[in-house]
Amino acid sequence: MSYRAPLEDMNFLLNQVFKIEDSLGGVEAFTDFDSELYSAILEEAAKFSENVLFPINRSGDEEGCHFENGTVTTPKGFKEAYQEFCQSGWQGTNGDPEYGGQGLPKALHVLIEEMIYSSNTAFCLYPSLTNGAYHAIHAHASDELKQTYLPPMLEGRWAGAMGLTEPHAGSDLGIIKTKAENNNDGTYSISGTKIFITGGEHDLSENIIHLVLAKLPGAPEGPKGISLFLVPKIKVNADGSLGDTNGVTCGSIEHKMGIKASSTCVMNFDGAEGYLVGKENRGLFAMFTMMNLERLSIGIQGIGLGETSYQLSKAYASERKQGRNADGEFASIDQHADVRRMLLQQRVFNEAGRALAVFMGLQIDKQYHHADETQRRQSAGLMALLTPIAKAFFTDKGYEACNHGVQVLGGHGYVREWGLEQLVRDAKIAQIYEGTNGIQAQDFMVRKVCLDKDGLLDAVCELIEKEIEVSTSAESEALKQALQTALSQFKSTSEWLKANFSARSYELQGGAVDYLHAAGHLVYGWMWLKIVNSLSESAAPNFKARKLLAANYYRDQVLPNVARLCEKVECGYEAVMAADSELI
Amino acid sequence: MSYRAPLEDMNFLLNQVFKIEDSLGGVEAFTDFDSELYSAILEEAAKFSENVLFPINRSGDEEGCHFENGTVTTPKGFKEAYQEFCQSGWQGTNGDPEYGGQGLPKALHVLIEEMIYSSNTAFCLYPSLTNGAYHAIHAHASDELKQTYLPPMLEGRWAGAMGLTEPHAGSDLGIIKTKAENNNDGTYSISGTKIFITGGEHDLSENIIHLVLAKLPGAPEGPKGISLFLVPKIKVNADGSLGDTNGVTCGSIEHKMGIKASSTCVMNFDGAEGYLVGKENRGLFAMFTMMNLERLSIGIQGIGLGETSYQLSKAYASERKQGRNADGEFASIDQHADVRRMLLQQRVFNEAGRALAVFMGLQIDKQYHHADETQRRQSAGLMALLTPIAKAFFTDKGYEACNHGVQVLGGHGYVREWGLEQLVRDAKIAQIYEGTNGIQAQDFMVRKVCLDKDGLLDAVCELIEKEIEVSTSAESEALKQALQTALSQFKSTSEWLKANFSARSYELQGGAVDYLHAAGHLVYGWMWLKIVNSLSESAAPNFKARKLLAANYYRDQVLPNVARLCEKVECGYEAVMAADSELI
Structure with a gap:
């Protein structure tokens, strides 16, 4: 059983339902593109997902990440897949052309993301975190930081990670303890421990760019006293080459229910050199402007896994014969009413979720690129309202879908061999991270x-x-x-x-x-x-x-x-x- | 965080809600027992569950079962715990005194089962399968088989297993292929492969007694052509001592989402010597009379895991401080509305389920032991109706509870260390086995x-x-x-x-x-x-x-x-x- 990207549905959504060419017709950033190009890109993404990522999904889960002496090694095949991912330009799909990105619409990018989550969620988290960090830097950092960090991030040569959570501070970020000291030379010294850092350390990229929330001395209590810093794993020389290591180390990785091929790290910052992103004490604000994008992305994890669950359980149900159908014939189980219910219960949420993701992608495109301010504000308003729904509902229904998938396979869904139980374990985290x-x-x-x-x-x-x-x-x-x-x-x-x-x-x-x-x-x-x-x-x-x-x-x-x-x-x-x- | 048996609630159910002494007052089998004894037994079961089984629950999951050259080794500590389980007489609690059982009411036994499932579901499956096999033999086998097999099974010296499922036949048992040949000396030769056999092979007991569904030559097609056989792993001599090995071998064990310390075996029967239980071609009937007991037991797995999830997440929520309460104070999360909802959502189903389990236990006691036939028939009728509800609803709500438990802990629920994610993985199977x-x-x-x-x-x-x-x-x-x-x-x-x-x-x-x-x-x-x-x-x-x-x-x-x-x-x-x- 394997995953096939739902290209027909994706093209239908872009062209028939949301008429992307008309929708983005007046938006200058996208005037060079057309439906034909979008369709060709989707096809390439499908091939990559189906042929490169899906085949290492289960082996990645079986093997997991390794941790030794501060070093994280990803499972067999991940490094090669990541190289191919970068070389094919997938990291830069939605990035700003000024920094080497392809500037393609988010409405297209959500579909590419879905395929990658579908085929290998643990893998997808590495580029997804880079993408999140990219957007935060793009929106809030100085030109100098942007010039230095964004191009290699859009190539995937440098990955990104986000340091928010601490042992005592998860949903409540106002109480973090990580400290930042101003070195008065344009740099800050960052010290503290962050936990649950997805992609905090790994062997895929040359450098890892951490965005870290920390408190300056004398900062106000609570959420209004938090600043955001860019802290590279390896310091970057003036010419953009890699310099000395920074005080950034990985203390351990978590043993988790799922997404085992994605490293979840305890990160120690020990006087690490960092650079302020945005204004002092406005770190949460800077983080949250980018959070909508991350939340939508995590929502799409739910849709992607739900789609894979539907496909695998549908394929199984059409092959597996048990019991008799309405005509009294020995029948494949997809002829039984309850199995049909469980399959449809997956499909109706997957497909509506995909539609909403494309709709939201279009709003993001308009919010950031439309010439008309009223339109930008309208789209931003829609995103503000729809983002929590998308994050929570996509992932709740995605988790439910994966559970239906296991149930369709019965005992065969519970053993590891068929891959359904991994989907459940991988989907569970999406209900939790990026804000429960x-x-x-x-x-x-x-x-x-x-x-x-x-x-x-x-x-x-x-x-x-x-x-x-x-x-x-x-x-x-x-x-x-x-x-x-x-x-x-x-x-x-x-x-x-x-x-x-x-x-x-x-x-x-x-x-x-x-x-x-x-x-x-x-x-x-x-x-x-x-x-x-x-x-x-x-x-x-x-x-x-x-x-x-x-x-x-x-x-x-x-x-x-x-x-x-x-x-x-x-x-x-x-x-x-x-x-x-x-x-x- | 640890598990504490809900003894107050259990005693309340037995004495106040269901007034067990009155309910079973007229039933001769139980006239020697009283509430004080029941309460003392519950207390002992609680100690055993809390102090012996719960401490090896997570380590058992981490280590899992080992398979080498046909031999299954259970995780560290399981053998010792099983010895203690047997020596304390827990296997015989609900067994017929004629064969060495203690003859205690099922209404009490369901509560003991709950504690064992709560503290260590994977462990519980071994004695639970023995119990199921015991009941099938007790209800349908010849006196000779009963005299030979039941006493060591009630001691736990010999364990039991049930061979129903085959690779192509799960929910639809009518199409099994395992064959039985009549040797015309009171024995049969059994040949075939069974899969998903819980406790099919392990190192806990001296012998394993398999109940196997098979077809005799010329038997009718479908469910009405299936017979039930008792097939011991090691043949038993006339004096009850162990003799030669039988043609029963374990081909492999499954790698599963959860219940990893419970062996799930592929069992090969290669001309193994077996003995007919019940009548020829009436095997499914014999199996199903006992199935109600097994289904209730699996239902209780749901309640047990739901209870543990409630306890662990409640304890965490009362310690973990995030955000502010209604009075604006920095607060433990059990003061937040949504966390309270998730805790209550667990508790209301756990406690109602426990009540229904006791009610059903009483019906089983009456069905099998009441002097009055009308009463026996009434209780059997209630059991017939309530059993599918109990099996499915207990386990659906138990699974839901465990998922709420993970969600209460957030990221800490997803990492293995706190034990919540294991509960989800262990609970999932209960929605599938013993009939999805x-x-x-x-x-x-x-x-x-x-x-x-x-x-x-x-x-x-x-x-x-x-x-x-x-x-x-x-x-x-x-x-x-x-x-x-x-x-x-x-x-x-x-x-x-x-x-x-x-x-x-x-x-x-x-x-x-x-x-x-x-x-x-x-x-x-x-x-x-x-x-x-x-x-x-x-x-x-x-x-x-x-x-x-x-x-x-x-x-x-x-x-x-x-x-x-x-x-x-x-x-x-x-x-x-x-x-x-x-x-x-």
Whole structure:
């Protein structure tokens, strides 16, 4: 069983559903590109994912990373795959041409990311972290730092890593202890210990560029006293060549449930030389502007793994014969109702998630590159609202998909040989890192809805209403109705939340995860309606039939969950929050 | 962090909720026992689980089982723990005194099992399989076989294993290929390969007694042509001493997601000497009478792991400080609403599941030991209906609990050190083996409800109605109402199912898992009402407050799920089942 990139669906999304050429038509940065190029790039990414990355996915999990005397060695084949990744230019796909990137749209990049996560999530984390660090430096560092660090990062010659978490400080970064001292020569000395650092140390690249959160002496308490520093593993000479080692060492690597081929490091900074990125005490701000991109990327991990799970379990189910079908014949298990349910349950979330990822990619493209400020602000607003949903809902549903995949295979899903159980183990972390899904839900409910003054939610609801308005085909009629119902319920609960929040702000957060899930279900319903509305007469009959079957399944079996989730939110957590901790 | 057996809750269930002395008062087999003895035994089981089994749980997972030249070695400490387990008489707790067992009630045994699963699931599987094999032999084998095999099995000197699955035959046992030839001297020659055999080979016991499904020459096709054989690893001499090896060898062991200290074996039977258990071609029948016990046991694996997850994540949450509480103070995370939700979400299912397990234990005690045939039949009926629910719902909710546990710990839940991720990996298998949860749901919907002529479901509904009737306290009022609502919805959907089933039997099974979950939620609501109704004035205040908080949480946040699940069932799967497989 192997992974095949869903190119037909990807091209359909870019060209039919989101009409990328029109969408980005007015955006200068992308005027050189066209659909044909996008399609060719997707095809190349597919080949690389299928032929280079997927074949070392299970062996990478079996072998894991090695740690000896401060050195991390990645599993067999990873170094070669990384070389090929860099040589083919994949690291620079979405990077700024000024620094050697290809400047391709994020709407395309999300699909490339999906394929890489699908085929080898542990591998994908190395370039993904480099990409995150690249964006933070690009957005906030001085020109000098950018000139020095960005080009080799876009080549992949230098990798990136992000140093946020400390042993006592995870979700609560305000209490970190890592210190920065100003050397008054343009450099700072960074000292402290960071944990859970993905790609903190490895043997893939010539250098590793750490972005580290630290506190300056006398900085304010809490989140407003944190600064961001660029700390290279190996110092860089004025001419860009590598110089002396810096005081950056890896103390150990974690033994984890999954993503075993990705090194998760304890990093010690011992008076390491670092350079301020952005302003003093504005480190969290700098980090968070880039966090939306990272969160979307981690969300896509969920979609990618969900897609692989669907493909592997579908392939197994079509081969494995057990029991009898409706006609009494000895049958492949994909003819049994419950197996069909488990397969569709995976597919409807994977495909709606992919659509939302492309939609969000387009918003990022507009947010950063559109000439019109109103459009930039609108897209930024959509991203602000949709990012926590994407991160949490993509990954919750991706994890669920992988579990369905195991269940379809039964005992064969539980043994390592078929690869399904690895997907579950690899998918679990996506619900946790880059801000746990509980934190995403809190961000969504509190900051993006209840305390928001910019009408972020209204903007999304208006887009959903518009899609309902333009739906006129017979095929979309019932879905349109169901979406309207779900939208009304969600809006009503959102109003209720806003009305009650100031008096019950802490307690109502008990419903944050349900509220985010309600939003996720609603937004996926919107995506399904967009998909149905984009199925032209000329679509391949099977492709169309598959989409309609899934859309109708989503409408009947999934979308009505919104009502129940809203009901749970409005139920509140008064007694739960009033109780002493020992009663919980 | 360590596991502590929930003895207070266990004693409360036995004495207050189910009044075990009254319940089994009229049952001769148990007249020698009293609550004091039960309580003392639970305490001993707790000590053994906490002090002997839990300490080797993680090391057992890290080391796993070893396979070399057909020999399986269990991880360090397992042999010694097993010796102690046997010497303390735990294997014989629930066994027939005629064969050396202690004859204690199943209602007590389920709680002992829970503790062992809680503290070390992989270990627990060895005695659990012996127990299953013991019961099959006890119910169906000849006196001679029973006299020879049962006493050493109840001592644990000889272990048991069950050979059902073959490479091409899992859920569908009708198509097995293993052959039995009648040697016409009271013995049979068994040849074939069985896979996924838990405890098929190991170094814990002197002998392993395999119960093997096989086909005799000329036997009818399908499930009605299967016979059951007892096949010892080492042949037994007339005096009960061990003789020659038999043709039973272990070909390999599986590398699995979890339960790594439990050997999962490929077993080759090469003309091995076996003895018929029950009648020719009635092997599945013999196996299935014992299957209810095994399924309940595997269900309890879910509760046990859920309990450990709750305890470990609760302990972590009360120590770990991140963020601020409602009063703006730096706070342990168990003061945050979403963490409280995740902890309660674990506890309400664990505790209701434990109650149902005790209830079912009592039914087994009555089914096998009550003097009155009507009572025996009633209890057997309740078991028939509740077993698929218990197996699937206990394990689905146990798996969910373990995932909540990981999420409470965040990154620390994902690394191996804290033990939470192991619980997830160990819990996953329980949704698969002993009949996947999809198969349980099918059994429940089709055989136990739609095709049932004995009023199995009505009997449970009547018990729920009776509990509602006797609920008169103010504390139970709202729960009683909510349960009545859920019951009406569930009955209505059940009627709808029965009315539509004959015309749409294959298609409606798409809703089987949702229907079973609706039943599970309902039955747990019934358990919570029983618990609330059993909280006496004299209960310890904290114990009472904890139970009421959980019952009310269950009432508000969980029980109303029944309506949504029923809605999904009635939605049907017509389009899904009408579609070609390639469209799924």
